[in-house]
Amino acid sequence: MKDYPIEIDDYLSGNMSISEQQAFEERLRTDTELAKEFKLQKEMLAIYGDEEWVEEDTDILNTDKAKQLKTFFLGDESANLKATIQEVVVENHASSSYKRYWFIGIAASIAVLLTVSLFVFKDNNYDDLYASYIHLDEIPSLVTRGEDNHTLLEKAQLLFEAQKYNEAVQSFSEYHQKETSIDPLSYIYNGISYIELGKFDNALKQFELLKKSNTLQAKKADWYKALVFLKQKNKVALKTVLNTITANSSNYKYQEAKELLDAID
Amino acid sequence: MSENEKDLLKLLVSGDKTVIQDLYIHQFPKIRSFILSNSGTVSDAEDIFQKALLQLIARYKVKAFVIEGSFSGYFYAVCRNLWRRELNKQKRIVTNDELIERNKEAEDMTMASLEQEKWELFQEKLAELSDNCKQLLQMFFKKIPYKEIVEKLGYNNDNVVRQRIFNCKSQLTKLIKKDTRFNQIKEL
Numbered sequence: 158m159k160d161y162p163i164e165i166d167d168y169l170s171g172n173m174s175i176s177e178q179q180a181f182e183e184r185l186r187t188d189t190e191l192a193k194e195f196k197l198q199k200e201m202l203a204i205y206g207d208e209e210w211v212e213e214d215t216d217i218l219n220t221d222k223a224k225q226l227k228t229f230f231l232g233d234e235s236a237n238l239k240a241t242i243q244e245v246v247v248e249n250h251a252s253s254s255y256k257r258y259w260f261i262g263i264a265a266s267i268a269v270l271l272t273v274s275l276f277v278f279k280d281n282n283y284d285d286l287y288a289s290y291i292h293l294d295e296i297p298s299l300v301t302r303g304e305d306n307h308t309l310l311e312k313a314q315l316l317f318e319a320q321k322y323n324e325a326v327q328s329f330s331e332y333h334q335k336e337t338s339i340d341p342l343s344y345i346y347n348g349i350s351y352i353e354l355g356k357f358d359n360a361l362k363q364f365e366l367l368k369k370s371n372t373l374q375a376k377k378a379d380w381y382k383a384l385v386f387l388k389q390k391n392k393v394a395l396k397t398v399l400n401t402i403t404a405n406s407s408n409y410k411y412q413e414a415k416e417l418l419d420a421i422d
Numbered sequence: 423m424s425e426n427e428k429d430l431l432k433l434l435v436s437g438d439k440t441v442i443q444d445l446y447i448h449q450f451p452k453i454r455s456f457i458l459s460n461s462g463t464v465s466d467a468e469d470i471f472q473k474a475l476l477q478l479i480a481r482y483k484v485k486a487f488v489i490e491g492s493f494s495g496y497f498y499a500v501c502r503n504l505w506r507r508e509l510n511k512q513k514r515i516v517t518n519d520e521l522i523e524r525n526k527e528a529e530d531m532t533m534a535s536l537e538q539e540k541w542e543l544f545q546e547k548l549a550e551l552s553d554n555c556k557q558l559l560q561m562f563f564k565k566i567p568y569k570e571i572v573e574k575l576g577y578n579n580d581n582v583v584r585q586r587i588f589n590c591k592s593q594l595t596k597l598i599k600k601d602t603r604f605n606q607i608k609e610l
Contacts, residue, residue, distance in 0.1 A: 160592040160593070160595045160596040160599070161591075161592065161595050163588055166588065166591070197595065197598070197599075198591075198595070200544075201544065201563075201591070201594070201595070201598075202563065204540075204541060204544045205544065205548065205559065205560075205563035206563040206564065206565065207563075209506075209510055210503065210506040210507040210509075210510045210537070211537065211540070211541070212507070212510065212533070212537060213533060213536060213537050213540070215529075215533070217533070217536055218529060218532060218533070220536075220606065222484060222485075222536070222606060223532050223533075223536060225484045226480050226481070226484055226531070226532040226535050226536070227528050227529060227532045229480045229483055229484065230476070230480060230527070230528035230531045230532060231524070231525070231528045234437075235476060235479075235480065237437065238437050238475075238476060238479060239472065239476060241437055241439050241442060242442055242471075242472045242475055242476070243472065244439070245439065245442045245443050245446050246446065246468045246471065246472065249443075249446050249447075249450075250464075250468065372512065373466070373508070373512045374512070376463065406464075407463050407464035407465050408463075409463065
């Protein structure tokens with residue numbers, strides 16, 4: 158019944174002393190058979206535990222199956238299919254967002270009533286608004302638990318958290334200069350540091366870089382630009398960006414942008 | 423899977439627009455709400471919907487297959503996995519080179535397809551085990567402590583559970599390794 162070495166389980170579940178761990182890791186380096194078994198057990202933990210998605214090594218692109226799949230994805234048939242699916246998505250998107258706008262219209266007018274009454278009692282101050290919209294806790298951490306992290310980034314994030322923005326900006330700049338590939342979240346942290354230092358042009362530059370990063374974080378750039386203008390009390394620019402965000406209900410922070418537009422008018 | 427659903431896959435592969443429209447109406451809302459509640463946007467959901475359909479078609483073209491169980495559940499799992507994969511990639515560092523974009527995209531879709539096939543293989547093999555093994559392993563993979571498993575399932579002690587889990591996991595490992603698909607995906 159024994160189909161893999163039980164030590165693997167002991168290692169993975171942390172049931173080994175330090176010296177046993179070291180000995181096991183040494184064996185992993187030299188014993189390719191054990192290393193293979195180890196990899197499979199780790200994958201099982203990840204897949205069945207519904208943890209992180211298990212990505213394959215790009216070596217598998219050389220298999221016959223991979224070549225066939227890739228040929229299909231590059232071919233005309235795939236391009237045509239893509240166009241057809243796109244058509245369906247766009248047609249439905251147009252009709253469903255129309256309905257959604259109607260609903261949001263009602264929700265928004267209620268929100269307007271709420272915010273108006275809120276601001277009658279509260280000084281309609283841009284700094285207050287900035288403070289209530291910045292939500293630092295929403296920005297994912299640059300440092301991932303249990304992974305090899307970039308030390309410079311880690312340092313920069315710690316400085317940021319300690320509100321030492323001058324030093325944080327220096328660390329982020331150093332990171333941006335030294336690295337060829339960049340964690341897009343670092344632009345957000347650096348941009349906010351610049352806002353705190355009152356260097357608004359530099360802050361905008363960071364969010365421009367974020368926008369061009371071609372990552373999933375890029376869609377957040379407009380919202381952060383809006384926050385720069387808010388802090389800068391630049392009403393005209395702020396309205397322009399907010400109008401861009403509210404043009405499409407699927408934009409990042411659509412609802413907040415709508416509220417903010419109402420609040421500043 | 424019903425006869426209708428069997429035809430569904432075939433019709434989909436032919437690229438019939440009405441089938442795609444139908445799938446959009448019935449499947450997209452679930453996918454959208456999953457992605458919206460997992461830090462995505464509507465356009466992310468549309469992107470995943472498209473990628474999932476293309477993946478299914480490509481895989482079917484390369485080697486025809488039958489979906490066990492409901493199409494709906496199957497399609498949802500494909501979309502969910504594609505989104506988890508996307509979130510994974512997001513954590514990683516990104517470079518920007520649009521020139522080789524098309525080739526890169528095809529390679530990425532290929533990787534996603536093969537990874538999905540492996541995921542399916544693993545799920546199938548788990549389903550082949552005895553009910554008792556399935557139950558034990560599901561608890562084990564959810565990281566439920568042995569002590570709790572002992573109490574819940576009425577075993578004598580930790581050691582019995584530990585041994586039983588090892589046996590079940592051995593069976594599962596054996597089933598996975600024996601499958602030719604595993605060796606195909608594994609390496610060259």
